[in-house]
Amino acid sequence: MAPTRLASKPIGVNENFNGIMTNGITTRSKQMATLKTYKESLKVTNKRKADSPLKDMTAKRAAFGDITNAFNKSCATNDKDKVTAVKKVTVESKVLPTVKNIKPQTAVLNGKSSKAKQLQRVATNAIESVQKHFVKDPPKPVATRAQNGILKHIERKSLGKENCQNNSQTSVKSGSDVSGEPSLYLTALENISPIDVTKEECKTISEKLNKVNLDDSVNRSLDEETESPHRVPDGIVDFDKENWNDPFQVSHYAMDIFNYLRSRERLFPIDDYLQRMKGITSWMRALLVDWMVEVQESFELNHETLYLAVKLVDLFFTRSTKTQPEKDHLTKEELQLLGASALFIASKFDERIPPLIDDFLYICDGAYTLGQMLKMEMNILRVIDFDLGIPLSYRFLRRYARCARVSMPTLTLARFVLEQCLLEYGLLGHSDSKMAAAALYIALRMKSLGTWTPTLQYYTGYKLQDILPIVLEQNAALHKKPKSAISTVRNKYSHTIFFEVAKVPLIDNSALSS
Numbered sequence: 001m002a003p004t005r006l007a008s009k010p011i012g013v014n015e016n017f018n019g020i021m022t023n024g025i026t027t028r029s030k031q032m033a034t035l036k037t038y039k040e041s042l043k044v045t046n047k048r049k050a051d052s053p054l055k056d057m058t059a060k061r062a063a064f065g066d067i068t069n070a071f072n073k074s075c076a077t078n079d080k081d082k083v084t085a086v087k088k089v090t091v092e093s094k095v096l097p098t099v100k101n102i103k104p105q106t107a108v109l110n111g112k113s114s115k116a117k118q119l120q121r122v123a124t125n126a127i128e129s130v131q132k133h134f135v136k137d138p139p140k141p142v143a144t145r146a147q148n149g150i151l152k153h154i155e156r157k158s159l160g161k162e163n164c165q166n167n168s169q170t171s172v173k174s175g176s177d178v179s180g181e182p183s184l185y186l187t188a189l190e191n192i193s194p195i196d197v198t199k200e201e202c203k204t205i206s207e208k209l210n211k212v213n214l215d216d217s218v219n220r221s222l223d224e225e226t227e228s229p230h231r232v233p234d235g236i237v238d239f240d241k242e243n244w245n246d247p248f249q250v251s252h253y254a255m256d257i258f259n260y261l262r263s264r265e266r267l268f269p270i271d272d273y274l275q276r277m278k279g280i281t282s283w284m285r286a287l288l289v290d291w292m293v294e295v296q297e298s299f300e301l302n303h304e305t306l307y308l309a310v311k312l313v314d315l316f317f318t319r320s321t322k323t324q325p326e327k328d329h330l331t332k333e334e335l336q337l338l339g340a341s342a343l344f345i346a347s348k349f350d351e352r353i354p355p356l357i358d359d360f361l362y363i364c365d366g367a368y369t370l371g372q373m374l375k376m377e378m379n380i381l382r383v384i385d386f387d388l389g390i391p392l393s394y395r396f397l398r399r400y401a402r403c404a405r406v407s408m409p410t411l412t413l414a415r416f417v418l419e420q421c422l423l424e425y426g427l428l429g430h431s432d433s434k435m436a437a438a439a440l441y442i443a444l445r446m447k448s449l450g451t452w453t454p455t456l457q458y459y460t461g462y463k464l465q466d467i468l469p470i471v472l473e474q475n476a477a478l479h480k481k482p483k484s485a486i487s488t489v490r491n492k493y494s495h496t497i498f499f500e501v502a503k504v505p506l507i508d509n510s511a512l513s514s
Contacts, residue, residue: 232458233454233458235454236454236455236458237403237405237455239251239402239403239405239455239459240252240254240255254399255459258396258399259461261391261395261396261433262391262431262433262461264389264390264391265391265431265432265433267387268311268315268390268391269318269429270314270315270318270428270429271318271429272429273314273317273318273321274317274425276321276322276326276329277317277321277326277329277330278326278329279331279332280330280331280332280335282425282426284332284335285313285335285425286423286424286425286486287485287486288313288335288336288338288339289310289313289339289422289423290423290485290486290487290488290489291336291339291488292306292309292310292339292342292343293306293419293422293488293489293492294488295339295340295343295363296309296343297488297492298363299347299355299359301343301347301350301351301355302350302351303394303415303419304346304350304392304394304395305343305346305347305349305350305351306343306346306419306422307392307393307394307422308346308349308350308388308390308392309339309342309343309345309346310342310422311390311392312342312345312346312380312384312390313338313339313342314428315383315384315390316338316342316379316380316383316384317330319383319384320383323383334376336364336367336368337364337367337368337372337373337376338376338380340360340361340363340364340368340373341360341373341376341377341380342380343360344357344360344373344377345377345380345381345388349388357370357373357374360373361373391432391433392432393418393432393433393435393436393439394415394418394436396432396433396435396436396437396460397411397414397415397418397436397439397440398411399459400436400437400440400456400459400460401414401440403455403456403459404440404453404455404456404459406440406443406444406449408499409447409499409501410443410444410447410449411443412493412498412499412501413443413446413447413499413501413504414436414439414440414442414443415439415493416489416493416498416501416502417439417442417443417474417478418435418436418439419489419492419493420477420478420489420490421435421439421474421477422489423477423486423489424473424477426473427470427473427474427477430470433460433461433462434462434466434467434470435470435474436460437456437460437462437467438467438470438471438474439474440456441456441464441467441471441512442471442474442475442478442512445507445511445512446504446505446506446507447504451464452464468512468513471512472509472512472513475506475507475509475512476509478506479506489502490502
């Protein structure tokens with residue numbers, strides 16, 4: 001187990017207040033004096049407050065936060081520059097409209113005297129000069145996206161009505177916004193030239209536009225689907241229908257989820273990788289998996305974490321031995337490092353509060369350094385292409401058992417069969433969904449609870465003939481003589497918490513085949 005961590009001393013708590021809380025006081029005078037000192041300390045002017053970060057410091061960026069919140073002093077604009085910029089904009093905004101409104105005072109300068117004519121020419125030249133420098137091309141009004149959508153909707157309606165009366169008159173160019181630029185929201189109807197539209201087409205377009213309804217109430221809600229959920233064949237218990245209104249069961253997509261997981265199984269094949277390796281045997285792998293089960297039990301990790309970690313080990317061996325030269329393959333001294341790193345990755349993927357990397361270094365008894373484990377973690381993720389959404393037999397088993405309404409002791413027995421088969425190197429080539437179905441079938445026969453039902457056949461997608469070869473292999477693994485070196489799984493499921501399912505009598509292959 002990981003060493004116990006001691007809580008650090010609280011920060012920001014007054015020492016006198018700590019003394020009151022820990023040591024206690026004997027007299028009222030001491031209490032008042034101590035409390036007076038504590039109150040005076042709260043009035044200190046130099047007491048630090050929870051202010052924002054200092055302006056000359058770089059603010060720390062939170063994970064997945066805004067990447068632009070770092071404060072760069074060299075790139076920041078001084079306050080004086082900001083004020084000056086604002087003043088410039090203000091002056092320009094005042095000058096432009098004033099120039100537009102200037103008119104020659106013809107009522108006063110009516111040309112009766114030469115002086116008046118000269119003043120008139122000076123005023124006119126001044127106006128032209130100002131307009132030449134400041135008033136070049138007045139900017140066109142640019143509408144927002146929301147305004148564009150509203151205007152286009154109005155224009156399309158007017159287009160459908162006006163074109164039916166006169167095809168030559170158009171109000172606005174199709175497929176462009178108010179500013180004349182091509183629109184980003186071009187639709188199929190907007191791409192039609194108004195001139196090419198006939199009266200019949202105009203009528204069809206207008207009818208389609210009138211049928212457009214943005215009211216979301218016309219869509220069918222999930223509550224209405226309770227009357228007609230996914231249909232199942234006759235004679236099969238519809239587990240999803242009974243939990244259709246339970247949001248935690250996600251019965252609306254549960255079938256699709258597990259069908260998707262079954263389709264992904266072909267992406268993670270595991271072959272006979274030990275033939276390409278020297279110095280590592282199936283017995284060494286069984287020892288490693290047994291140790292990983294012990295770690296899962298000691299750290300109280302989820303079973304999904306264990307299954308994912310074992311899958312990562314096998315996938316790493318399968319893919320790395322194909323791409324790397326034989327001299328770069330893992331040695332038996334690095335097997336424990338591989339198992340600990342795989343558990344570390346799986347914990348961060350499946351656990352709410354995963355153990356720290358120091359905990360995994362501790363369970364390895366200091367055999368590896370921090371740098372070695374981090375390097376192995378990166379190597380595993382690189383080899384599996386960072387794809388951790390691997391279908392697991394444990395998840396399939398839980399789904400099959402729930403749909404068949406299997407009791408908890410029977411499900412635990414199936415888990416024991418499945419977990420014991422993790423040690424078997426010869427069963428790695430089978431898919432996880434078939435392994436889960438075979439383990440459940442063995443548990444049902446060991447408990448004398450019947451055979452493979454049509455309900456199980458529907459939810460698993462396998463007939464008894466499809467899983468029977470795997471059933472016989474798993475049963476043969478259960479009949480092997482227990483070895484003390486790899487007895488963690490049997491000892492684990494011999495406890496009362498797991499209903500002592502490891503002590504249930506085994507059955508022969510003849511009983512499974514019938």
